[in-house]
Amino acid sequence: METRAGDPGAFTRFDLTRVPSPAFVVDAAKVRANLAVLRAIGDASGARVLAALKAFSMWSLGPTIAEYLDGVCASGLYEAKLGREEYGGEVATYCAGYKEADLPEIAALSDHLIFNSPGQIARFRPLLDRLRAEGESFDIGLRINPLHSEGEVAKYDPAAPCSRLGFPVTQILPEHLEGVDGIHMHTLCEQDFPPLERTWAAVQPLIRPHVRSLKWINFGGGHHVTRADYQTDDLIAFLKRVRAETDCDVMIEPGEAVALDAGILVGEILDLFDNGMAIGITDISATCHMPDVIEAPYRPAMLGEEASGPITRLGGPSCLAGDVIGDYRLPGDARVGQRFAFLDQAHYSMVKTNSFNGVPLPSIWLWDSDSDGLKEIRRFGYEDFKSRLS
Ligand SMILES: Cc1ncc(COP(=O)(O)O)c(C=O)c1O
Incomplete structure (x- = not known):
C-alpha cells in the first residue's frame, strides 16, 4: 500500500537531537493548519x-x-x-x-x-x-x-x-x-x-x-x-x-x-552490520511503534532520505523476524548513534503503540513550528509497561 502523504513541512528545520529517542514530535502549527481547512469546509458547506x-x-x-x-x-x-x-x-x-x-x-x-x-x-x-x-x-x-x-x-x-x-x-x-x-x-x-x-x-x-x-x-x-x-x-x-x-x-x-503530515517519529541507529546487505537495528520497532508498517503494509517515508547512495535495511530491537521497517538511503553515512525520523506518524501510529518485548514507548512532544517552542507532553517508563500486565 502506498502512502500518499509524506510532506516533511516544517520538520526539515527541526533538530532531531532536541528530543530523546524514540519520540513522537507533533507540530501544533500544522495541526492548526489542517483544522483550519476542515473548519472552512464545515463553514462553507x-x-x-x-x-x-x-x-x-x-x-x-x-x-x-x-x-x-x-x-x-x-x-x-x-x-x-x-x-x-x-x-x-x-x-x-x-x-x-x-x-x-x-x-x-x-x-x-x-x-x-x-x-x-x-x-x-x-x-x-x-x-x-x-x-x-x-x-x-x-x-x-x-x-x-x-x-x-x-x-x-x-x-x-x-x-x-x-x-x-x-x-x-x-x-x-x-x-x-x-x-x-x-x-x-x-x-x-x-x-x-x-x-x-x-x-x-x-x-x-x-x-x-x-x-x-x-x-x-x-x-x-x-x-x-x-x-x-x-x-x-x-x-x-x-x-x-x-x-x-x-x-x-x-x-x-x-x-x-x-x-496529516503533522508528526514525525524520531529514532536512533543502535547497531550496524552486514548480512547480505547493510542491516541497521534501531530503537524504533515496526511492530511496537508503527504496526501499520506490517499490517497494511506500507513503507514510511524518511525525513531527508537521499535519492541515491548505499541502502540500509532498518528494523526494530524486538525478537520478531518481521520487525523490519524498510530499506532506506539514510541522510549522510549510516552510523551508530545517528538520528533519523519517519514522516507522517502522528495518526494511526501513536494510537497503536504497544510494548511487546518490553520495547519502550516513544515519548510524546509538541513542537510549534511557528514559535519553535518545544514541550514534552509525556514520557513513558517501566511502570507503564508493568501496569498493563499482572
Ligand atoms: C467509522 C469511522 N469513522 C471515521 C474514521 C476515520 O477515518 P480516517 O482516519 O481515514 O479519516 C474511521 C476509520 O477507520 C472509521 O472507521
Whole structure:
C-alpha cells in the first residue's frame, strides 16, 4: 500500500537531537493548519465536522481541536469518555458491537449512538427507552454498508464482500429505521472526492424512500481533505447538495486529515552490520511503534532520505523476524548513534503503540513550528509497561 502523504513541512528545520529517542514530535502549527481547512469546509458547506479519535487522540490537543471542529467521533466507551473529558462539542459513538453493560455510560456520554445492525437496535430498544425516560438525551443511528467498494485493499474496505461493518443497504426495510434518527456510512480510506460522490450515487436510490424520516447523514471518514490536491470545492458543493436534497444535517468524521503530515517519529541507529546487505537495528520497532508498517503494509517515508547512495535495511530491537521497517538511503553515512525520523506518524501510529518485548514507548512532544517552542507532553517508563500486565 502506498502512502500518499509524506510532506516533511516544517520538520526539515527541526533538530532531531532536541528530543530523546524514540519520540513522537507533533507540530501544533500544522495541526492548526489542517483544522483550519476542515473548519472552512464545515463553514462553507454547513456540514458538521467531527475528529475521529481512533486516528489521532493526542488529547493534550483536545482544546485546540475543539476550537475548530464540532466534536469528535468515538469507537466505544473509552474514546467516548476521552472525547467528553478532553475535547468539546458533540460525541458521536459508533461500535460494531455494543455490550449491554457499557451502554448506559456510553449513552450518557454520547449525542449520537450509532449501531451496526437493526438487530442490536431492537435488542437494546427497551434499555434505550428506559435511559431516555431517566433523562438521557441521545439520538440513534444505523451504520449502513453501501455495498459499493472504492478501496484498493480489502482489509481497509468496509464494503468488501462479507464485511462485518454496517448493515447491507439492500436489506434495509422501513421497520429497521423506525426510531432511527440518522444513517452513517464509512467506506473510504485516504481517498479523493470522486469516490465519495460515486458511493453516494450508489446508495442514494436505495435510501431515498427512507430519507424523509431521518435527521442526519454521517459520511464517516477516509476523506483526505487536508492533502494539497484534494478537491475541496467539490466536497463543499456535494455536502451542500446532500443537505438541500435530503433536508438532513450532514456530518463527516475525518481522522487522518486532522493530523496529516503533522508528526514525525524520531529514532536512533543502535547497531550496524552486514548480512547480505547493510542491516541497521534501531530503537524504533515496526511492530511496537508503527504496526501499520506490517499490517497494511506500507513503507514510511524518511525525513531527508537521499535519492541515491548505499541502502540500509532498518528494523526494530524486538525478537520478531518481521520487525523490519524498510530499506532506506539514510541522510549522510549510516552510523551508530545517528538520528533519523519517519514522516507522517502522528495518526494511526501513536494510537497503536504497544510494548511487546518490553520495547519502550516513544515519548510524546509538541513542537510549534511557528514559535519553535518545544514541550514534552509525556514520557513513558517501566511502570507503564508493568501496569498493563499482572
Ligand atoms: C467509522 C469511522 N469513522 C471515521 C474514521 C476515520 O477515518 P480516517 O482516519 O481515514 O479519516 C474511521 C476509520 O477507520 C472509521 O472507521
